[in-house]
Amino acid sequence: MSTVSDTTHGDAATAAASPVTSPDDGLSPAALAEKYGLSVSGARPGLAEYVRQLWGRRHFIRAYASARVTAQYTNARLGQLWQVMTPLLNAAVYFLIFGVLLGSKRGIENYVAYLIIGIFIFTFTQSSVLAGVKAISGNLGLIRALHFPRASLPVAFTLMQLQQLLISMAVMLVIVLFTGEVPAWSWLLIVPALLLQSVFNVGLALGMARLGSKMTDLTQLMPFILRTWLYASGVFYSIRAVLEKHDLPWIVHLLLELNPAAVYIDLVRFALIDSFGRNELPPHVWAVAVGWALVAGIGGFLFFWKAEESYGRG
């Protein structure tokens, strides 16, 4: 079993090498590995096995997400209070600019609720993407130190954003009530809408995690991409109104209508705002919402899994 490349020390090593004659002696390394069921190091597990491993780490994912939430604000004097303050301040700033200064509320009843829902729902997707980009590249220490299915990290980061969203939602509901909306059964529709959006976000975060692990320039690029997406998602204005007023090329029309962020935002608006009726929704909205969740969720997972063995390398 000894390898001796240096002849001067050869005697010492060979002496220890083969006192035991074993039936394994004649085997090639590959055959020896085969015989004892050894596997190639760092090989990617099969898809079913990978899903099983990931399910086995569900407690890790949950605990990791909540630990991160707690750690997020430990440096701030006000601590956890920022979880509520951040969305509130965001809403105030956007209202000041778009509602008061620019006056883009034309034709939208209950603009405050309209705007706040748009911002909070978009922020959920936005922060999932941003967290996804850094999920692998920002945790190389953990990845190199311990072995676990890497998809745990992007999933945990999305879960963390979901936790933040739920707090924002509570803030949002209070504001929506203040703007004069009355609770109705339709409010329950936010549950399926947010579930679908969460699946969509997980898939997106997984995809971005793989891209971000390879392309370090992505972190610099992301803010611009996300801002473009924000402006195209009808957060401050009504996409419907724009589509009706302007004669846009059909492809732009289609893109605006299929834009997943806009779809999820409009679903929540539809659920919470009474004056936001069915006619404001794009056609086949639930089908599109489910479609995006499936495409992003499954696609993102497969895309991430395909490079599982490469995370942490280099």
Place this chain on the structure above:
Amino acid sequence: MAEQSAVTEASTAAGTAVGARVPTVVADRLNVVYRVHGGGGKGNAVAALRRIVRRQKSPNVREVHAVKDVSFVAYRGEAIGLIGTNGSGKSTLLKAVAGLLPAESGKVYTDGQPSLLGVNAALMNDLTGERNVILGGLAMGMSQEEIRAKYQDIVDFSGINEKGDFISLPMRTYSSGMAARLRFSIAAAKSHDVLMIDEALATGDRKFQKRSEARIRELRKEAGTVFLVSHNNKSIRDTCERVLWLEKGTLVMDGPTDEVLKAYEKETGK
């Protein structure tokens, strides 16, 4: 099994229990090459743009052949020391065994998933030591009950709390030795098929080194294989009965600790 004791056990082993030598790591003519991009050339923006426009790869991609044609077989219950001068390829070899670096050619076969404990394998620096213990355990696949049962042992073993309540402080506030101790304690709480320790104990004090060496011996008894990289020949002598000596990426010698260390000490003029 020890190469050393193999001699004495040869008589008993030859007839019957040859099967006791179960391989856990098989390296087959392993080569690892690092490719360093942009090792030279102009680093300014204009040069970078010109490269992108002309669709060139980074100018001079330098290759570092860090592990050359290394083959060995490690068995269950063995503790193997890995020695060699700085830059000889020890860390690289372990990373390749752990599957963290791709092999240029050749293969490494392992039993289960090897765990590598490196010098600066930080866990979650902004989280408290307590969180690190729990999350580290969960990440390694331990159940919540298991961690709850072992939590106190892990903390006691690390000795983090000996100087006050440090376990509830973020890990970034730990000294490098303290962080290394906690990391080792977390990793050692689970039995591993293959555990590789790359100088992770070097910053620990004498008392902790003693304690961790004892734990390494225990892990071996639990039928694992332990690799230990250290520049401290004494700690290699105390824990390992077999040593691999790497130099410039090639395996110079592989044999019982005493002989290899003697040769190594002669070579390095100690």
